[in-house]
Amino acid sequence: FLLAAALAFIFHRTLTRPLLRYADQLSRIDPQGVTASKATVPPGHERDEFGLVVIRTNELLERIHDLRQAEMQAKEALLHQERVAALGSLLAGVAHELNNPLAILTAQAELLSETAEDEKTRARADKILKPAERCARIVRTFLALARQREVKKDHVDIELLIHDACELLAYPFKTHDISVSIDIESGLPTIWGDGAQLSQALINLLVNAQQALMDVPGPRTVHIRAIQAEKHLSVTVSDNGPGIPEAIRNRIFEPFFTTKAEGHGTGLGLSYCLSVADNHNGAIAVDRQRERGASITITLPTDVPPAASLDEQKPPASEAWQALRVLIVDDETELVSSLVEQLEHLGHAAYGCSNATAALEALQYNAFDLILSDIRMPGVDGPGLYEDVCTHYAPLGDRFIFITGDSLDERARRFIETRLVPCIHKPFQIRELENAIHRVMAASETL
Numbered sequence: 001f002l003l004a005a006a007l008a009f010i011f012h013r014t015l016t017r018p019l020l021r022y023a024d025q026l027s028r029i030d031p032q033g034v035t036a037s038k039a040t041v042p043p044g045h046e047r048d049e050f051g052l053v054v055i056r057t058n059e060l061l062e063r064i065h066d067l068r069q070a071e072m073q074a075k076e077a078l079l080h081q082e083r084v085a086a087l088g089s090l091l092a093g094v095a096h097e098l099n100n101p102l103a104i105l106t107a108q109a110e111l112l113s114e115t116a117e118d119e120k121t122r123a124r125a126d127k128i129l130k131p132a133e134r135c136a137r138i139v140r141t142f143l144a145l146a147r148q149r150e151v152k153k154d155h156v157d158i159e160l161l162i163h164d165a166c167e168l169l170a171y172p173f174k175t176h177d178i179s180v181s182i183d184i185e186s187g188l189p190t191i192w193g194d195g196a197q198l199s200q201a202l203i204n205l206l207v208n209a210q211q212a213l214m215d216v217p218g219p220r221t222v223h224i225r226a227i228q229a230e231k232h233l234s235v236t237v238s239d240n241g242p243g244i245p246e247a248i249r250n251r252i253f254e255p256f257f258t259t260k261a262e263g264h265g266t267g268l269g270l271s272y273c274l275s276v277a278d279n280h281n282g283a284i285a286v287d288r289q290r291e292r293g294a295s296i297t298i299t300l301p302t303d304v305p306p307a308a309s310l311d312e313q314k315p316p317a318s319e320a321w322q323a324l325r326v327l328i329v330d331d332e333t334e335l336v337s338s339l340v341e342q343l344e345h346l347g348h349a350a351y352g353c354s355n356a357t358a359a360l361e362a363l364q365y366n367a368f369d370l371i372l373s374d375i376r377m378p379g380v381d382g383p384g385l386y387e388d389v390c391t392h393y394a395p396l397g398d399r400f401i402f403i404t405g406d407s408l409d410e411r412a413r414r415f416i417e418t419r420l421v422p423c424i425h426k427p428f429q430i431r432e433l434e435n436a437i438h439r440v441m442a443a444s445e446t447l
Contacts, residue, residue: 095139096376099405100332102139103427105132107338110430111345136427137164155190156198158226158233158300165202166224169210178213178220185227189302193280198300201276204269205237205296212241212294233302238287238295249286273298324437325367328352329359329385330374330403335426339372342430356380356388363393370437371396375404375412375423383415398444401436403428 109132113125166173166180173180191198206222213220223238244252253274270284273296277284280300287295326348328339336352343350351366353359355377362368371389375382382402390397402416402423416423424436 096405098139099136099426100335102132102136103405104332104335104338106136106427106429107335107342111338111341114345114430132427134167138168140164140425152196153192153194156193156195157190158198158235159184159188161195161199161202162224162226162235165199165206168203169206172210173222176210176214176220177218178210178222180222180224183223183225188226188228188233191233191280191300191302193300194276197276197279201273201298202235202237204273205298208269208296209237209239209241209294212239216241228302231302232282232299234297234299236287236295236297238293240293243292244286244294252286253284270296322347324348324369324441326350326437327359327362327366327368327371328373329354329356329371329377329382331355331377332374339433342433346430346434356382356385359385360388360392363389363396368396370399370401370440372401372403375402381412383412386419386421395444399440401440 106129109125109129113122113129116122116125162182162184166182172178206224209222213222219240221240223236225236225238227234253270274284277298277300282298282300284296284298287297324343326343328336328343328350330336330339330352331354333352333354336354340350340352351362351368353362356373356379359371359373373382373385380388382404386397386400386402389400400421402421403426404412404423405426415421422436422440424432
């Protein structure tokens with residue numbers, strides 16, 4: 001009897017009690033794997049079969065936790081993409097509503113400036129024009145942030161991107177008492193890149209700097225520096241915030257990695273910057289020698305032919321192009337009136353219509369040399385009008401220019417790119433309109 005009791009006691013102590021404790025630990029483990037939970041190996045069982053079961057269970061729990069975290073991150077990324085897509089649709093509509101009045105404002109201010117008889121009136125016109133251009137740049141930047149499309153590279157002026165990004169973030173910098181200094185080396189070359197991607201990457205860096213300074217006592221400073229070194233151009237964004245701890249510097253470019261409080265960041269900002277740098281055969285790095293604050297540099301190659309200047313882009317004007325008969329089609333009647341005034345100022349004869357039906361009727365009874373048409377219109381839209389023109393007035397199909405106030409939906413964008421129809425974006429300056437007309441007329445004469 002004593003032997004049996006002793007064996008029962010030993011059995012209870014070495015197996016039953018650890019099993020009950022293990023079962024209790026398992027009951028408290030998160031079954032969803034959201035939190036990282038583990039069971040502890042009972043003392044004295046580190047090397048036996050029971051300890052091995054606990055170790056293997058912990059490995060399984062860790063794997064479940066990792067898979068669950070990956071699933072949550074994938075869902076968060078999908079939600080982020082859906083939010084961006086919804087934002088893009090919203091901003092396209094907002095841009096259309098804003099860019100049309102901005103186009104009218106820009107056109108009238110330019111006409112007032114060019115026809116003013118005294119310097120005082122010209123100065124007043126310029127005071128109207130500059131804020132209008134600033135608003136237009138802000139709208140374009142918002143659209144670039146929200147637009148989802150494939151990489152489209154062109155010659156990009158980094159200095160312009162820097163100033164546009166700072167202008168966009170001027171209000172949060174001002175309200176948080178952050179002073180921004182810009183140091184741009186003179187004569188920087190353009191780079192071959194996607195302006196929308198580069199703009200968003202730069203804005204991400206500036207937003208990171210602004211958020212890093214939120215809890216820092218003044219003075220708060222952000223410094224942007226752009227320089228050229230051999231065949232590369234580098235842009236550095238620095239701040240005097242708390243800096244980036246050495247322990248996490250190797251992880252800050254990982255997707256979803258963030259040290260910000262919940263609701264203040266997705267952990268995608270710097271990973272996006274890394275993706276943009278990779279897309280442009282460039283690099284991004286953190287200054288590891290900096291004792292205070294953070295300093296992040298994007299380096300981009302510049303080994304591409306320089307962009308042609310505005311004068312080089314405009315072909316020499318033929319005398320036959322000095323008095324063109326231009327048909328303007330746009331549902332914004334005030335914009336049509338402004339475009340008529342602009343074209344008459346350039347020496348052309350212009351006729352305006354507020355819809356495609358009226359334009360087709362005008363084509364039946366009048367001869368025109370060129371058509372300017374909006375894309376988004378009630379009833380028959382711009383692409384529909386273009387198809388009718390190509391069918392019934394074929395020569396004008398080669399002398400057709402689209403004007404648009406939004407970011408173009410996917411169908412319209414594919415149409416423009418497939419049919420190779422020139423397109424300029426509202427609001428545009430009179431010189432841009434004139435150059436577009438000259439290019440279209442020159443191209444049509446070579447066909």
